[in-house]
Amino acid sequence: MNRTKSSRKSLLAGIALIGASALVITGCAGNAATPESSDAPADVDLTLKLGSLLPSTGTLAFLGAPMNAGVELAVAEINEADAGITVDLTAEDEGDLDNKAYETSITNLQSAGITAMIGAASSGVSKLILDGNAGAGILTVSPSNTSAEFTGINPLYFRTAPSDSLQGEVLANQVAEDGHSTLGIIYQNDPYGSGLFDSIKTTFEGTGGQVVADASYNQTDGQFNAQVQTIAAAKPDAVAIVSYDQFLTIAPLLVNAGINPGSLYLVDGNLKDYPDLPVDLTGSKGTRAGADLPDSFLDDLNAAWTAKGNDPIDAVTYSAEAYDGVILIALAALKAGSVEGADIAENMQEVSGGSGKGEKCTSFAECAKIIASGGTADYDGYSGEITFDDQNDPKGADVGVYEYGAGNVQTRIK
Structure with a gap:
């Protein structure tokens, strides 16, 4: 994807000197460009109180740094663009269903007066905090919620990741393409795990394959011997594991029970x-939503992330979806001339290209200029075209297939 880089180059040239305060700015940005037509939004000078609820602890902690880095990079670029809106970011730890860090964190975010949130x-x-957010008028945009249950769940909810139905189809078709005729599935018993299980099973059996065994577990479980024994007893050609970091325990147990680690x-x-x-995972494969990202994006993430005093990251999982979520929120607020959650939500579909005949743009600064001149911006991001439909889901998405090689390092193959 060709992207406008002028603002990013300027940002990265000085970001190391900006320090931690650059990403949480409470002052006002300069005024937006003077409108050139009657359709242009009124000259605005907005401060958006944005919250992030992403995991720095718990079973998804390994995803937290990439997503938080995506948020930090987007906030820095928006503030540096000086296009009529400044983002004041408050970040809190999501944790997980076991440590329940989100309970205190969501209270802190709502008390901070946020009107939009990433996470x-x-x-x-998300199922637990969404009603409270909506009741407080907070727009919620998740970069990684993939459960099919979220389609059209609330007018104040959007997601930049596709539904599990798509990922499940890609994974199951890959299993069949690899020549496996029988499959076992271990999955966690929650909206995420159940949704992927249903999609994988339905698609695989639609190819003529057979799911010979399945076993679920609760996210708070620490023992998986019973589930592994159920799968191993059926002697499947392949095993799909729908989990978070429980994979660290499940994979060795499967191999010890006779399952081929590849x-x-x-x-x-x-x-x-x-x-x-x-365990040597060479030959094993996996799927993840998201476009094939350029190497320069990881450099950009690290410039923003390490400027906050964090250690460098080496992963980009859902970082682009988090980055794009923040950009879309800011563009929708700019279009609305308002930072109220409901007003932003009303403009999310338009700035994503889901309605109207917008002009394509690939950076916040570029899109903001279109809006300031009275035009309709159609933002295409790092995660793809996005393009929200009437259910607040992205209309299409790219799901990559990855394969493990030496050292258990995964590489994208599709």
């Missing part, structure tokens, strides 16, 4: 490099 990462956590299939919740796992 939660977990579908299970016939495991992973999903976005557990797909990462495993250099310390005492």
Whole structure:
């Protein structure tokens, strides 16, 4: 994807000197460009109180840094653009359903007066906090909720990741394409796991294959011997594991029970490099939503992330979806001339290209100029075209297939 880089180059040239305060700015930005037509929004000078609820602890902690880095990068670029809107970011830890960090965090965010939020990462956590957010008039945009249950769930809810139905289809078709005729599935018993299980099973059996065994577990479980025994007893050609970091325990148990370590299939919740796992995953595969990102994007993420005093990251999972979510929120607020959650929500579909005949743009600064001149911006991001439909879901998405090689390092193959 060709992207306008002028604002990003300027940002990265000075970001190391900006320091932590650059990403949480409470002052006012300069006025937007003077409108050139009667359709242009009124000259605005907005301050958006944005919250993020993403995991720095718990079973999804390995996804937290990439997503938080995506948020930080987007906020820095928006504020540096000086286009009529400044983002005041408050970040809190999501945790998980076990440590329940989100309970205190969501209270803190609502008390801070946020009107829009990026998160939660977990579908299970989002289900618990969404009604409260909506009741407080807060727009919620998740970069990684994939449960099919979220389609059209609330007018104040959007997501930049596709439904599990798509990822499940891609994974199941890959299993069949690899020549496997029988499949076992271990999955966590929550909206995320159940949704992916249903999609994988339905699609795989539609190819003529057979799901010979399945076993679920609760996210708070620490023992998986019973589930592994159920799967191993059926002697499937391959095993799909729908989990978070429980994979660290489940994979060795499966191998010890006689399952070929090169016939495991992973999903976005557990797909990462495993250099310390005492199992050779060479040949195993997995799926994750998202476009094939340029190497420069990781450099951009690290420039923003390390400027906050954080250690460098080496992963980009859902970072683009988090980045694009923030950009879309800011563009919708700019279009609305308002930072109220309901007003932003009313403009999310338009700025994504889901309605109207917008002009394509690939950066906040470029899109903001279109809006300031009275035009309609159609933002295409790092995660893809996005394009929200009438149910607040992205209309289409790219799901990549990854394969493990030496050192349990995964590489995109499709």
